[in-house]
Amino acid sequence: xxxxxxxxxxxxxxxxxxxxxxxxxxxxxxxxxxEILGTxxxxxxxxxxxxxxxxxxxxxxxxxxxxGLEGLLRLGRRYRGMARLEFWGRQTVRxxxxxxxxxxxxxxxxxxxxxxxxxxGLVTAGVAVALQKVLTAVVxxxxxxxxxxxxxxxxxxxxxxxxxxxxxxxxxxxxxxxGQPPAVQSAAPAVWVQSRQYTGxxxxxxxxxxxxxxxxxxxxxxxxxWDEMSVPVPYTADRARAEQILLHAAERHALALHEVGExxxxxxxxxxxxxxxxxxPRVYYRLTDNWLExxxxxxxxxxxxxxQKDAMSRDILQGLDAAGISIAxxxxxxxxxxxxxxxxxxxxxxxxxPPAPQAGRPSG
Numbered sequence: 131x132x133x134x135x136x137x138x139x140x141x142x143x144x145x146x147x148x149x150x151x152x153x154x155x156x157x158x159x160x161x162x163x164x165e166i167l168g169t170x171x172x173x174x175x176x177x178x179x180x181x182x183x184x185x186x187x188x189x190x191x192x193x194x195x196x197x198g199l200e201g202l203l204r205l206g207r208r209y210r211g212m213a214r215l216e217f218w219g220r221q222t223v224r225x226x227x228x229x230x231x232x233x234x235x236x237x238x239x240x241x242x243x244x245x246x247x248x249x250x251g252l253v254t255a256g257v258a259v260a261l262q263k264v265l266t267a268v269v270x271x272x273x274x275x276x277x278x279x280x281x282x283x284x285x286x287x288x289x290x291x292x293x294x295x296x297x298x299x300x301x302x303x304x305x306x307x308x309g310q311p312p313a314v315q316s317a318a319p320a321v322w323v324q325s326r327q328y329t330g331x332x333x334x335x336x337x338x339x340x341x342x343x344x345x346x347x348x349x350x351x352x353x354x355x356w357d358e359m360s361v362p363v364p365y366t367a368d369r370a371r372a373e374q375i376l377l378h379a380a381e382r383h384a385l386a387l388h389e390v391g392e393x394x395x396x397x398x399x400x401x402x403x404x405x406x407x408x409x410x411p412r413v414y415y416r417l418t419d420n421w422l423e424x425x426x427x428x429x430x431x432x433x434x435x436x437x438q439k440d441a442m443s444r445d446i447l448q449g450l451d452a453a454g455i456s457i458a459x460x461x462x463x464x465x466x467x468x469x470x471x472x473x474x475x476x477x478x479x480x481x482x483x484p485p486a487p488q489a490g491r492p493s494g
Contacts, residue, residue, distance in 0.1 A: 181238050188234050196227045221275060221298070263338060267301040270337030274298065279340060280347050285326075285432055287346035289339040292326070300337075307331040325436040349432045351401070354385065357430050359442060361450075362421040362458040369422060373413045375449035376426040379442040380411035384428035421458030 203219045273279070280286045282295050286305070293305030307330075309323025323329050348355060363372050387395070387409050395409075409429050416423040430438055450457065 185235065185238055188238070189231065192227055192231055192234070196223060199223045224300075263336070264301060266338040266341065267336050270340050271298070271300050273340065274303075274337060278350065279345055280350060284350055285348035289335040289343060291333045291335055293328075293333060296332075302334045302336055305333045305335060307333050327436055351397070353432045354390065355430055355432055355435065356427060357435060357439070358425050358427050359439060359446075360423055360425045361446060362418075362423050363450075363455055364458045365422055367422075367455045367458075368453065369415075369424075371453050372424055372450065372455050375446055375453065375455075376413050376424055377411055378449065379445040380426045380428040382445065383438050383441045384411055384430055385409075390429070420460055 200220060200223060203216045203223070280288075280295055282298060285294050285308075286292075288303060288305065291305050291307060292310060293307040295303060296306050297304035306328055307321070308326050308328050309321045311326065312324050321329055359376075361372070361376065363369065390409065411426060411428040414425045414427065416425065
């Protein structure tokens, strides 16, 4: 066996480099704080380094756990009627993971409970001042989860935006925007779809808006809407026949009393003292200076209103044509003309003389 001895020059040079590195970075004190070029770094020591590594590992485990649970919830999409369960499960997982992270960080970095209280107080004060809107949005998120405001899948108006709720996070709500009927077409924001159908735009609204503006819910507790259609007819038309045509179209395509459901109807009557007669279609008259406006009021579902109105419009037009009733339009009646006299005079156009001057006015 041959034993090779290291060169004395190489060993001495390596020892000198190690000594030089120790002079640049070294551990000092009982807590082994890191010192660089004679300057001790506050809070940087061996113990905190170990805690940092454990914290990163803990966060990685929590992240993997959250992804795994959300993956299990996504498996429920293949089953019908599991969308709401998936939404509430996802919200529960997120809130639980946030609580787990806060408890874990407090346990790793704070040994004395009094220090935890002090840190929480300082952080809360800073967040309340610097992140006031964000904090308000988070509080709005908790109110939405706890209160009967809306849930994913509801059709709402929030922050001036009409649409269906498709996602909810800690600070924002995402809506699939829908159009507006002609009666409210001028309302902001402007849209190009003249009915309650999707425009294709995804709109993000802060959860804090629930404290600033009212939230209109089309589907919560009672997934039905009352809608109206107005048809102007001349005063000389057969009003009774026109009313029957509108009622027949509404009764054919609108929701009937038995379609609403006995349970939903009883719940509606218990909450809002609604009379059953209010559900049946009805025609109302309105007198104008040009025509008689017939308005049929009917009950419809929260979705598919445009298709229902289209079918009703076709039946109404067919019925009016069969009855010989026309739809009224704006007309103008000429009630008077200046006197006009035609003769074989030679002034101006051949055979036409200007009108005679009125009394009290000089001619020409």
